[in-house]
Structures are given as structure tokens and as C-alpha cells.
Amino acid sequence: MSEPTPSPTRRTLIGLIAAAPIAALAACATPLGGISPEEGVQRLLTAASQAAFARLIQPGGFYDDQLTRLALPTPGEGRGGAVLAAVLRTQAVQRRLAMAVNDIAVDAADRAAPIVYDSIRRMSFADAVSILRGGPTAATDLLRRETGGALVEAMFPEFTAGLRGDAFEILTAALAAQSGFDIGAVANTISRQASDSIFRAIGREEAAIRAEPERTRDPLLIALLRGGVL
Template identity: 65%
Template sequence: MTDCASPARRRLLVQSAALLPLVALAGCATPLGSYGVEEGVRRLLTLSSQRAFARLTEPGGFYDDQLTRLVLPETGGNDVLGAVLRTNAVRGRVAQALNDVAVDAADRATPVVLDSIRSLTLTDALAVLRGGPTAATDLLQRQVGGALVETMFPEFSAGLRSDTLEILTAIAGARTGIDYAALARTGAEQAGQAIFRAIGREEAAIRADPRSTRDPTLIALLSGASLVR
């Protein structure tokens, strides 16, 4: 029979085969196979993402965690509004509003992340297995980070216009002078980075203790991957 597989595909199969003895299911002689390696990495990222989003979408999910808290950017200008925005009390209230909007924006981000996970390939999976404690998250961020920001931007744009405007007009009596688009863009970018930090933290925890997941595929995959460097 003629081997019709492309050279690139054959290389992938050879690389995958090298991992099979290391990712056999615990107590079972049947290895995961190339599909199992892909599926295992998808499970790793899916579980990491689900855990991260479960935390982030709770009230105070961003603000209450130093790892994910969004920070209000410095505001220039010598006008009254600029001076007010530089006071700790007002900055704190606006920062809280920014983080509250991020909770709602994270809901928009969830399906974007999960859809991207489903598109992972064997090449991606093999690279992740040989990477560090957040290798899967780093790959995900490279693939979908920009799309995530664009997905969350409308939520920040709408949410900040209502929340911060109410705060600032009550204190400063001003309705102009705020670059809402820039603030919304900053919020969306910070939220995107915070989301991947949260996913990375969960991934590292799973890699450190795969048995805690009680998932045989993850246990087999990650116990074997720890030997592949």
C-alpha cells in the first residue's frame, strides 16, 4: 500500500508516537494516541479556562484579586476634571467601575476562548506538552488575544459611559473631557491580559497536581508530559 501521508504529517505522527509510551493511561496498557494527546490538551485548556472564568465572573472577580485587578491609567491635564481624576478617592471609584465592567465583559469573552480551544491541532498539542507550566495558555493568548480585546471593547465602551459618567458628573460637574474610547480600549486590553493570567494560573495548578482533576486522560497526559523536555 502506498503511503499517501505528507512529509509534514509523517513527522507529526513520528513525534506523537514518541510520546505514546509516556502518556499511557494509569493502570492501562492502551496509550492515548495522537487524538488522545490533542484531546488531552484541549481538556487542560478547557478546564483551566472554566475555572478562571468561574472566578472572574463572580462579583468582584477582577478587583478582588491582585493578579487580575484592572488599574485606572494616569490622567493628564490641569483642568478641574483632570485634577479630580488624580485624587485617590475618585480614582478608586472609577477603578471599581472599570473592574465591574470587566466582569460583564468576561461573559462575552468565554465563548471566544472556548471556540479557539476546539481548533487546537496536534502540532499545537505537542508544543504545549514540551512547554512550561503555562505553555497552553501562552499559545491560546497568541491565537485569540486580539480577538478577545475586540469582543470585550463594546461592553467596556457602553459600561464606562454610564458608570464613570455618573460618578464624575456627581463629583466634578463635568460632562466632557473624558476620552471614553481610549479608556474602554485600555480596559479591554487590561481585561484580556488579566483573563490569560487567570487561565495560566489554573493551568499551572493542574499541571502541578493533575490527579486532583480526577480526569484519567489529563492524569496520563500530564504525568507523561513531565518527562518530555
């Protein structure tokens, strides 16, 4: 059985957090044609992040997308690894555990979203023009470097608690047979996967916005990316 998905209230909260950076930028924006490259990068990253999290926090948001789907760590050697490998040979069990892991990731995204938006607000851009003229995920790549392992740290408690839930009874029983097993190590591995998935999702949205800025409905960003400002 999958873990519960986020409540409508929690989704609404993420939506409000997501909207805040755009609102703040709009309040201090200069007239069309006067937007700075720095503001442009912030708008681009905010729009891409909003679109990415809007997908990820939906039921099945991680599992239903090959780009973001999480996988259980490969079983190690020893008795525990052999038992786990035998358990995971069953497709029904594989699917059940995979869906449960990805359901936890949906909840973990609640912890990650505010960190992403805060990082965007705090970022400084030494060469914003080169970022805007860079590759399809140039801004996301910078965001990932600036954010570092903060998303992993934020999501780790969610995965640690989730892996102790009823949905993982088979998994934990198999791993318990492995000498020195630490559920925290498994949670850390999956947290890193989830962080990678989030940045891949943001990068995909950035590339889509660069290709079609009109989807943002932001006239300043559209003008910037279409070459009307730089």
C-alpha cells in the same frame, strides 16, 4: 455605585458553555492510555479556562485579585489630564472608579468566555508534545497567540457602554475637558487590560493543573500529565 453583577442565569449559561468542550472530548476519548497529545492540550486548556472564568465571573472576580485587577488609564497632558489627575488623588474616588471598572469586566467576561472555548475547539497543535512538556503556561501562551485581539473586540462594546454609566459621571466630566477626548480610546485600553487579565488567570490555572492534575478529576488528563501516556 458599582455596575450590576451578572445574573444567576447568565452565570449558568457560561457554565453550560464551559462544560460543552469537555463533554465533547469525553464522547470521543479513547480508552485510558490511548489519549493523544492533541486531546490532552485541549483538555488542559478547557479545564484551565473553566477554572479561570469560574473565578472571574464572581462578584469582585477581577477587583479582588491583584493578578487580574484593572486600573484606569494614566491621565494624559493638558487641562483634562490635570483635572482627572486631581480627581484621582482622592482615594475614595479612586476606589469607587476602580471597583466600577472591574465590575464591568465581570460582565465583559460573558462576551469573552465563548470566544475562548471556541478557540480551544478550533485550535490545531503542530507539536502538542512540546506544549505538554513545555513551561507552566505553554498551552495558554499558544491560546493567546491563536485568539489574537478577539477578546478585546468582544469586550470593547461592554466597556464603552459601561463608561457612559452613572458610576463614571465624575470621570467623564473630567475627561470632557480634554480636547479631542474619545471615550472609545479609554474603553479600548481597559478592554486590552481585561484581555490580559483573562489570559493571566487561565495561565495561573494551567500552571496549577500541571502541578496537581488530580484537581481536574479527569483520569485521561491526569495520566497524560503524570507521564503515564507520553
